[in-house]
Amino acid sequence: MKALVVERNVPRFAAARVASILGSGRGAGIGPLQLLDAVAPDRPGDDWFPLRPLLSGICGSDLATLDGRTSRYFEDLVSFPFVPGHEVVGVLDEGGTDHAGRPLAPGARAVIEPVLGCATRNIRPVCERCGSGHTGLCGNLTSGALSPGLQTGFCTDTGGGWSTAPLMAHASQLHAVPDALADEDAVLVEPTACAVHAALSAQVSDGDLVAVVGAGTLGLTTVAALSGLVRPHAPCTIVVGAKHARQRQLASSLGADQVVPPDQLARAVRRAARSRVLGGRLTEGADVVFDCVGSTASITESLSLVRARGCVVLVGMPGKVTLDLAPLWHRELTLVGAYAYGNETAPTPGAPDRRSFELAIDLVGTAALGRLVSARYPLERYEEALAHAGAAGRRGAVKVAFDLRNPKGRTR
Amino acid sequence: MSPRPGFVLDVDSSTPSTLFWHGERFSLETLPEGSRVIYAPEPMDPLSDPQAAIRHALTHPEGDRDPLPALLFQGMRLTIAFDDISLPLPPMERPDIRQLVIEQVLDLAADAGVDDVELIVALALHRRMTEPELRHALGDRIYDAFAPNGLLTQHDAEDPDNLIHLGTTDHGEDVEINKRAAESDLLVYVNINLVAMDGGHKSVATGLASYKSLRHHHNPATMRKSRSFMDQHKSELHTANWRMGRLIRDAGVKVFQIETTLNTDTFPDAFKFLQKREWEWKAKDRLAFLGASKALDRVPARYARQIFHSVKAPHRMTSVQAGEVEAVHAITTANVWEQQGVVVEGQTDILTMGLPYISPYNVNSILNPILVACLGLGYFFNLYRGKPLVREGGVLIMTHPTPWEFNPVHHPSYIDFFEQVLSETTDANVMSEQYEHGFATDPWYIHLYRTGHAYHGVHPFYMWYWCAHALEHLGGVIIVGGDPKAVHRLGFRAASTLADALEMAKDLVGPSPTLTHLHTPPILMADVQ
Numbered sequence: 001m002k003a004l005v006v007e008r009n010v011p012r013f014a015a016a017r018v019a020s021i022l023g024s025g026r027g028a029g030i031g032p033l034q035l036l037d038a039v040a041p042d043r044p045g046d047d048w049f050p051l052r053p054l055l056s057g058i059c060g061s062d063l064a065t066l067d068g069r070t071s072r073y074f075e076d077l078v079s080f081p082f083v084p085g086h087e088v089v090g091v092l093d094e095g096g097t098d099h100a101g102r103p104l105a106p107g108a109r110a111v112i113e114p115v116l117g118c119a120t121r122n123i124r125p126v127c128e129r130c131g132s133g134h135t136g137l138c139g140n141l142t143s144g145a146l147s148p149g150l151q152t153g154f155c156t157d158t159g160g161g162w163s164t165a166p167l168m169a170h171a172s173q174l175h176a177v178p179d180a181l182a183d184e185d186a187v188l189v190e191p192t193a194c195a196v197h198a199a200l201s202a203q204v205s206d207g208d209l210v211a212v213v214g215a216g217t218l219g220l221t222t223v224a225a226l227s228g229l230v231r232p233h234a235p236c237t238i239v240v241g242a243k244h245a246r247q248r249q250l251a252s253s254l255g256a257d258q259v260v261p262p263d264q265l266a267r268a269v270r271r272a273a274r275s276r277v278l279g280g281r282l283t284e285g286a287d288v289v290f291d292c293v294g295s296t297a298s299i300t301e302s303l304s305l306v307r308a309r310g311c312v313v314l315v316g317m318p319g320k321v322t323l324d325l326a327p328l329w330h331r332e333l334t335l336v337g338a339y340a341y342g343n344e345t346a347p348t349p350g351a352p353d354r355r356s357f358e359l360a361i362d363l364v365g366t367a368a369l370g371r372l373v374s375a376r377y378p379l380e381r382y383e384e385a386l387a388h389a390g391a392a393g394r395r396g397a398v399k400v401a402f403d404l405r406n407p408k409g410r411t412r
Numbered sequence: 413m414s415p416r417p418g419f420v421l422d423v424d425s426s427t428p429s430t431l432f433w434h435g436e437r438f439s440l441e442t443l444p445e446g447s448r449v450i451y452a453p454e455p456m457d458p459l460s461d462p463q464a465a466i467r468h469a470l471t472h473p474e475g476d477r478d479p480l481p482a483l484l485f486q487g488m489r490l491t492i493a494f495d496d497i498s499l500p501l502p503p504m505e506r507p508d509i510r511q512l513v514i515e516q517v518l519d520l521a522a523d524a525g526v527d528d529v530e531l532i533v534a535l536a537l538h539r540r541m542t543e544p545e546l547r548h549a550l551g552d553r554i555y556d557a558f559a560p561n562g563l564l565t566q567h568d569a570e571d572p573d574n575l576i577h578l579g580t581t582d583h584g585e586d587v588e589i590n591k592r593a594a595e596s597d598l599l600v601y602v603n604i605n606l607v608a609m610d611g612g613h614k615s616v617a618t619g620l621a622s623y624k625s626l627r628h629h630h631n632p633a634t635m636r637k638s639r640s641f642m643d644q645h646k647s648e649l650h651t652a653n654w655r656m657g658r659l660i661r662d663a664g665v666k667v668f669q670i671e672t673t674l675n676t677d678t679f680p681d682a683f684k685f686l687q688k689r690e691w692e693w694k695a696k697d698r699l700a701f702l703g704a705s706k707a708l709d710r711v712p713a714r715y716a717r718q719i720f721h722s723v724k725a726p727h728r729m730t731s732v733q734a735g736e737v738e739a740v741h742a743i744t745t746a747n748v749w750e751q752q753g754v755v756v757e758g759q760t761d762i763l764t765m766g767l768p769y770i771s772p773y774n775v776n777s778i779l780n781p782i783l784v785a786c787l788g789l790g791y792f793f794n795l796y797r798g799k800p801l802v803r804e805g806g807v808l809i810m811t812h813p814t815p816w817e818f819n820p821v822h823h824p825s826y827i828d829f830f831e832q833v834l835s836e837t838t839d840a841n842v843m844s845e846q847y848e849h850g851f852a853t854d855p856w857y858i859h860l861y862r863t864g865h866a867y868h869g870v871h872p873f874y875m876w877y878w879c880a881h882a883l884e885h886l887g888g889v890i891i892v893g894g895d896p897k898a899v900h901r902l903g904f905r906a907a908s909t910l911a912d913a914l915e916m917a918k919d920l921v922g923p924s925p926t927l928t929h930l931h932t933p934p935i936l937m938a939d940v941q
Contacts, residue, residue, distance in 0.1 A: 264831050271828055276856045 003038030003163030008080035017068030025390025049096030056161030057087030079147035085161025086114035086153030089186035109177040114151035133343030184370035193360035195221035198338035208287035215242030219292035227255025241265030294318035376403035415454035418754025433766030436716035452936035455677035458728030475739025484524035496535040498772035511551035534619030537868035585628035612741035613657020632840035640794040676934035761925035763802035767812040790878030805887040807917040814894030829872035838903035
């Protein structure tokens with residue numbers, strides 16, 4: 001069995017950072033990632049189960065890590081060496097128990113909710129955030145029975161999805177995959193859960209104008225979440241800025257009212273908001289802007305698109321950015337992060353709260369999000385896979401994943 | 413020697429290549445034998461003493477209207493409205509006709525002791541003119557006498573305080589026009605009738621109207637029923653304006669109409685070859701063509717644009733008539749046809765036209781893709797009386813670079829129209845129903861129209877509606893040498909060369925099509941028999 005492993009190797013991180021100048025993911029061959037023989041990690045406890053990955057996605061945060069571009073904020077929230085891969089659908093060869101205590105038969109497929117909160121770390125009592133279901137906000141990510149790591153795929157004890165060897169999943173992390181979902185749908189559950197969390201936490205109101213900046217995986221799943229979960233209860237207009245033609249097609253098919261190239265987004269928002277323009281910025285704007293990129297340019301743009309007292313939701317993982325916050329101050333804007341997942345308040349009054357993951361599992365089926373998986377690679381071709389993922393939009397792709405289902409590939 | 417009339421050339425093996433405009437450039441193209449080329453009549457002799465002719469017109473009015481001096485009296489309110497930057501094309505050398513006419517009207521007003529006089533640019537939903545443009549049209553003396561005192565204004569179709577609703581026609585059309593003009597004791601309107609479409613009741617009913625009023629005739633249904641705009645009696649656009657004009661008259665607005673016609677002397681000496689027939693080019697013309705072509709090919713488009721927009725036409729006045737609107741306009745229209753009319757026998761399968769750098773809506777600006785469409789399909793296609801030059805289901809081939817480029821000061825809503833509306837639909841009815849209201853009432857466009865130099869937000873829709881008759885009539889439209897992305901956004905097909913375009917056209921009109929080339933400018937109007 002093989003796994004891609006990230007070692008703490010400063011020269012290799014530096015080399016990857018230099019190589020990434022040529023394009024994200026281009027430094028895979030000289031960076032900190034190596035393909036090594038692997039075995040399943042030790043089982044941390046009785047409520048942990050081996051999950052053999054079937055498909056594992058390549059996320060923007062993975063690429064940022066491998067490119068050496070991740071914020072130093074995360075340095076203490078990982079433990080080396082680790083196997084990346086937190087977007088995982090796998091099979092429980094020995095069965096297990098899901099997050100709600102329901103049994104999962106041997107051979108059942110499951111996705112993991114990768115946050116390593118109090119429950120996974122055997123911390124009792126759990127912290128207030130974990131207790132309220134908001135495990136993404138857990139403050140004990142470096143404590144307890146596990147090595148530091150904010151998620152599976154960044155922790156040395158659990159393994160990760162970029163491996164033909166099983167990773168270890170805690171019962172609280174496991175969600176069964178319905179038979180109707182293909183593996184391609186299931187591997188999209190994790191990013192879709194992030195989008196669901198962002199879309200529902202923004203409290204979009206009836207009649208709002210919503211702008212989505214960026215149409216990679218997070219942008220498109222955010223559009224799907226807004227269309228499928230928010231709009232039925234709060235009819236809103238969704239305008240999307242998408243750089244590439246394939247992204248624009250998908251955004252439209254997922255329910256965006258208007259999809260435009262990025263350089264036309266400000267004008268599209270201006271028209272929809274019937275705003276004036278003052279010194280190159282809008283006097284009105286979108287009620288809510290979802291920044292699904294996380295760069296200096298995208299956040300700056302998002303701040304310029306939102307109306308006074310409007311809200312910018314950072315869905316894409318930002319790093320160190322330089323921003324002019326004068327408009328935030330002057331227009332009393334809200335800039336809020338949307339990380340991971342948790343318990344979501346049901347938009348229908350009286351309905352019970354649900355996990356972001358549960359809503360995402362429903363959504364990937366109804367919106368057929370498996371179509372966002374554009375390319376699958378065996379682990380051995382990880383350099384190509386990462387380069388493809390780094391240039392996904394330009395190459396007409398959205399989600400690139402490692403395909404770990406081929407036994408021949410696994411043994412090679 | 414009297415000027416030669418228009419001419420239809422049958423192309424044969426000895427015919428030299430034909431000049432095609434291509435925006436700020438031009439080229440010589442070889443047309444297939446058997447093609448026809450329509451040339452404009454040579455410029456008519458201008459009035460030998462335009463000042464005397466104007467004075468005569470003002471004192472010897474047409475129709476049921478007293479001479480102008482008899483209509484002027486001390487204590488009256490006099491308003492003089494005049495055509496805006498869209499006329500003439502290209503802008504004429506100084507002195508502009510508007511200056512010549514208005515100076516005499518003001519002299520008569522002064523003689524009568526009239527001291528409440530205001531000048532209004534009748535720009536409808538067009539952009540406001542700049543000070544240099546106003547000085548060019550009116551002369552420095554008039555500008556300096558009126559503008560500093562706020563007595564030279566530009567019509568504002570969005571100013572509720574200076575609009576008055578005069579009534580509704582029997583077709584349910586709102587008639588709402590400039591309040592100052594409507595409430596004056598006399599409204600003098602000064603026209604430049606470049607083509608037969610200009611003037612008549614359209615001057616006041618359109619030039620001084622509000623959006624609320626204009627939308628009744630600037631819409632897809634009216635435009636489709638205007639066949640053509642140059643033939644007043646077969647133009648629904650004109651029929652609606654005449655209904656409105658008569659309502660304005662019946663509401664008590666006294667209009668003294670002054671209309672003028674121009675000859676087809678369009679280009680100064682350096683570019684005179686552009687209005688000559690190619691087989692009559694002399695060595696000097698060939699040298700001028702070569703020099704201009706080479707020079708323009710070497711300079712960036714924006715400099716070529718600047719060069720051409722600095723060109724002032726040596727147009728000269730061929731007639732001036734004044735008095736009652738309809739009586740005046742009948743004479744004017746006849747004079748326009750006398751200068752521009754060319755009899756053409758029968759229609760053609762393929763009509764070609766080289767589009768120049770200028771249209772009524774991009775003086776000192778960019779001919780953006782929407783204006784390219786409008787110039788070709790709205791204006792040149794409609795330069796006919798009787799039947800269109802091209803048969804139903806035929807193909808129109810235009811040559812123009814059609815850049816994806818807009819002037820953001822003049823055409824801000826055009827950018828949005830191109831990005832949003834045309835990316836969704838090219839159907840005039842659909843865009844009218846789904847998008848027009850939003851653009852027309854967009855507060856930002858209204859602000860820019862009222863305070864800057866922007867066309868009204870609804871204007872790009874009107875440009876597209878202007879094409880409606882042609883789009884319904886034609887089987888296909890091909891643009892040669894255009895930016896393919898921009899051409900496709902317009903819903904047309906792009907070709908690299910005229911030869912390619914002709915091959916593409918054969919898919920629609922058969923293997924042995926007839927071809928006619930409209931050799932304009934100078935402007936001509938085809939009387940298709």
